Amino acid sequence: MAYELKRRGFKNVKILEKSNRIGGKSFHVEHRGATYSLSTFLLTPEHKVVMDLMEKFGLLKLVSFSVLRGKLQH
Numbered sequence: 001m002a003y004e005l006k007r008r009g010f011k012n013v014k015i016l017e018k019s020n021r022i023g024g025k026s027f028h029v030e031h032r033g034a035t036y037s038l039s040t041f042l043l044t045p046e047h048k049v050v051m052d053l054m055e056k057f058g059l060l061k062l063v064s065f066s067v068l069r070g071k072l073q074h
Contacts, residue, residue: 003053 005013021027026039043063045051054060 002013028035
């Protein structure tokens, strides 16, 4: 949302976070030398806005999708 507001010309945008880290409900924890992703977001190619932003910023290469219900997801 902040990106879209900036793109549309807004200059005074403030992002508020509940805690002292960014990411909302998604974060990583380390336990016994391993890192675990604790995410609350399910991303599929049907999330067009998110997928377009990921492509724009070169992030699609970081995501892999699996076959779900007989359809290739990515």
